[in-house]
Amino acid sequence: LCPGDTSVLAGLYGPAEAKVSKELPDRAALEVLLRPKVGLPGVLERSREQLLRQTCEAVVLGALHPRTAISLVLQVLSDAGSLLSCCLNAACMALLDAGLPLAALFCGVTCALQPDGTILLDPTARQEQEARAILTFAISSSDRKVLTATTKGSCSVEEMQQCLAAAQRAASTIFQFYRDSVRRRYSK
Amino acid sequence: RTVEPLEYYRRFLKENCRPDGRELGEFRTTTVNIGKCLCSITTADGSALVKLGNTTVICGVKAELAAPAVDSANKGYIVPNVELPSLCAERFRSGPPGEEAQAASQFIADVIENSQMIVKEDLCIANGKLAWVLYCDIICLDYDGNLLDASVFALLAALKNVQLPLVTINEETGLSEVNLKQKNPLNIRKHPVATSFAIFDDTLLIVDPTAEEEDLATGTVTIVTDEEGRLCSVHKPGGSPLTGAKLQDCITRAITRHKEVKKLIDKVIKSITPK
Numbered sequence: 001l002c003p004g005d006t007s008v009l010a011g012l013y014g015p016a017e018a019k020v021s022k023e024l025p026d027r028a029a030l031e032v033l034l035r036p037k038v039g040l041p042g043v044l045e046r047s048r049e050q051l052l053r054q055t056c057e058a059v060v061l062g063a064l065h066p067r068t069a070i071s072l073v074l075q076v077l078s079d080a081g082s083l084l085s086c087c088l089n090a091a092c093m094a095l096l097d098a099g100l101p102l103a104a105l106f107c108g109v110t111c112a113l114q115p116d117g118t119i120l121l122d123p124t125a126r127q128e129q130e131a132r133a134i135l136t137f138a139i140s141s142s143d144r145k146v147l148t149a150t151t152k153g154s155c156s157v158e159e160m161q162q163c164l165a166a167a168q169r170a171a172s173t174i175f176q177f178y179r180d181s182v183r184r185r186y187s188k
Numbered sequence: 189r190t191v192e193p194l195e196y197y198r199r200f201l202k203e204n205c206r207p208d209g210r211e212l213g214e215f216r217t218t219t220v221n222i223g224k225c226l227c228s229i230t231t232a233d234g235s236a237l238v239k240l241g242n243t244t245v246i247c248g249v250k251a252e253l254a255a256p257a258v259d260s261a262n263k264g265y266i267v268p269n270v271e272l273p274s275l276c277a278e279r280f281r282s283g284p285p286g287e288e289a290q291a292a293s294q295f296i297a298d299v300i301e302n303s304q305m306i307v308k309e310d311l312c313i314a315n316g317k318l319a320w321v322l323y324c325d326i327i328c329l330d331y332d333g334n335l336l337d338a339s340v341f342a343l344l345a346a347l348k349n350v351q352l353p354l355v356t357i358n359e360e361t362g363l364s365e366v367n368l369k370q371k372n373p374l375n376i377r378k379h380p381v382a383t384s385f386a387i388f389d390d391t392l393l394i395v396d397p398t399a400e401e402e403d404l405a406t407g408t409v410t411i412v413t414d415e416e417g418r419l420c421s422v423h424k425p426g427g428s429p430l431t432g433a434k435l436q437d438c439i440t441r442a443i444t445r446h447k448e449v450k451k452l453i454d455k456v457i458k459s460i461t462p463k
Contacts, residue, residue, distance in 0.1 A: 046287055047294035051425040058407065058427055104429075133302075135422070145429030149409075153302050154420045157439050164432050 005080035005124075010090035012098045014070030022069060027062030029069045034087065037076045048084065052091055055138050055148045061101040070100070081125040082110040084136045084150070089174065096182060105141035106148075107174040110134060111163040113155050119163055121170050135163045139171040194404055201388060208398070213441060215396045216241030218449070220341065220456050222349045234350030234374075238342040241398065242332035247342035248325050249350050253364065256312060256319040264311020264319035268296040268326065270339060276331040288335075295423060296326065296339055299412050303380040303420035306347065310375050314357050318364055322350070333398040336410050336423075340382040341449065348457060350374045378414040380421075381449045383442035385409045387428045395441060409435070411442040415450065 015028055022029050032053040034045045041049075056072065072094060074087055088108025095102060112123035112131035120127055128134055133153030140147045146164065155163075200207050210216070221237040232248035256263055270292040274282045285293075300306065311320040324346065326339045351371035357364050386397035386405035397405060407427015412420040419439065424430070 043290045043294045043297075046290035050287055050291045054407075054425045054427055058429070140429045143429065145431050146424065146435060147427075147429045149422045149424040149435070151302065151419065151422045152298065154304070154414065154418045156418050157436070160419055160422065160439075161432060161436065164435070168432075 005078055006082055006086045007077040008083070008086045008090040009075045009077055010087075010094040011073045011075075012070070012094040012100075013073070014098070015065040015068035015100075016071075018067060018069035023067045024062075026066050028060065028065040028067075030057050030060065030062070031069060031071045032056070032091075033071070033073045035073070035075045037079060048087065051084075051148060051150065052087060055088065055106060056091060056095065058147055059102050059104050059106055059140070060095065061103055064101050079125070081128050082122050082136075084108060085110040085122070085138075088136075088138050088148070093178065093181070096178065097185075103142070105175065105178065106138045107141070107171050107178070108136060108138050108148075109167040109170050109174070110136045111167055113153070113159055113163065117159075119159075119166050121166060133159070135160065135167075137164060137167045139168055141171070141175050144168045144171060193400070197388075197401070197404055201394075206394065206401070210396075212394045215445065215448075216398075218341070218452060220345050220452060222345050222456055232346075233352070234346045234348075236342050236345030236349060238338050238345065240334055240338045240341070240396065242330055243328070243334055243338050244330040245326060245328050245335070245338040245342045247327075247339070247346040249346045250323045250325075251350065251352055252321045252323065253313075253318055253355070254321045255317065256315075260308070261316040262312045262319075263308035265321040266297075266300055266306055266308070266311070266324065267321065268300065268324040268343065269293055270296060270326045270328075270335075272328050272331065272335075276328045291425075292326075292335060292339060295336060295410075295421075296324075296343060299340060299380055299382070299421055300343075303378045303412065303414050305344075305376060305378050305380055306374060307377060313355050313364070318355065318357065320352065322347075331399060333400070333402045334384050334396050337382045337384050337396065340380060340412065344376075344379060344381070345453060345456070347374055347376055348453065378420075379446075379450060379453070380412045380414050381442075381446040382410055382412045382421075383438070383445045385411075385438050385441075387430065389428075393434065393438060395445075409438055411438055413439070413442045413446045415446065417443050 032049045034049045085108030092106050112120045113133040115132050133155040135151045138148035219239045233251045234249040237246045270289050272289045353371050354367040355364050385393045386401050387407035410423040
């Protein structure tokens with residue numbers, strides 16, 4: 001998945017046999033591994049993994065596959081801004097591609113708040129650095145509700161609401177992209 | 189309660205209250221101990237102990253000297269580290285920090301960065317040569333839910349207590365001289381306060397969840413506000429989806445909470461200053 005120059009490769013394995021120490025009796029155990037482009041995974045990757053894992057757990061119908069393990073591995077190929085939303089989108093497409101039962105789809109949108117107050121969607125790395133605040137949302141497809149939200153930098157409450165509204169509008173474009181990609185894959 | 193915890197809780201939530209008697213929007217009793225006389229860490233430069241109900245978090249701040257990084261010669265460092273030792277709850281095993289501890293450490297680092305609580309330039313002593321490094325160790329002694337709120341509070345209280353000795357660089361020898369007699373408090377620009385909510389069944393939001401409530405919840409939201417009502421951080425790692433309006437309710441509650449916490453901190457600081 002490559003919006004602009006940021007690309008993330010996602011691989012999904014599962015539902016597969018889980019280790020006894022990790023298996024949950026009533027639902028599938030989801031595991032996310034995020035590997036950065038350079039270096040070993042650190043604390044930042046761990047917190048991102050937790051974010052992705054809880055987002056996926058909210059949509060995957062784990063109760064249909066108890067005592068199994070679903071592993072999602074993400075490898076960052078290049079980072080030119082909006083990395084987290086790229087990972088979210090890659091994760092969702094991987095879930096779709098694997099054919100796992102999902103309650104809803106989700107998409108990641110990043111908004112950057114520039115110093116003069118304008119809202120920029122899908123910022124590049126340069127724009128992210130100059131921005132006053134960067135907000136990333138995961139919006140669910142069923143009712144455009146907020147599944148996940150993280151912010152970097154401080155903003156006022158009104159600005160956050162504006163970004164959220166803009167993100168919800170942008171979500172429709174991304175879901176259309178999902179539909180087109182899936183159609184292309186299965187129409188051959 | 190042990191056999192069907194969710195049903196047990198639902199019955200209480202229908203009446204808009206919780207098993208421990210609290211309202212849905214009510215926090216547990218918060219107590220904070222700052223400083224060397226009340227708090228146990230005498231070797232640290234600043235320390236604080238926060239109790240949010242049963243959740244106990246202690247924060248120790250140690251200041252050391254180091255050379256600043258090459259690309260940011262006028263910035264010092266703040267290194268937060270959250271530890272969840274196995275003594276605080278049975279689900280944490282001893283060994284390398286688990287995912288929850290690492291995610292919490294990252295969250296605290298983000299809050300410090302986002303809120304500009306301590307500006308790194310303030311920590312610089314001599315451009316390119318010497319700067320302060322603040323190691324903030326946040327250790328949970330008893331885990332009963334709502335770790336993030338207590339950690340942010342403990343960090344804030346401990347930093348307010350830190351006194352840094354004056355350091356001058358001797359021009360001739362190039363060595364630093366630490367003047368332990370003269371101490372200045374840190375310049376804390378903003379006071380971020382975190383408020384955590386647990387989401388139940390996609391609709392109900394309760395404030396300050398205990399460990400039991402966290403396990404049963406379908407999602408959590410943490411909002412960090414500062415005194416101007418600006419949002420320093422909205423942290424909602426997955427979980428049930430929320431509408432924008434519900435998020436707005438959380439934010440309003442967080443702003444009210446900020447005022448309560450600020451009053452508490454000011455009261456405690458006033459009571460320990462020897463003047």
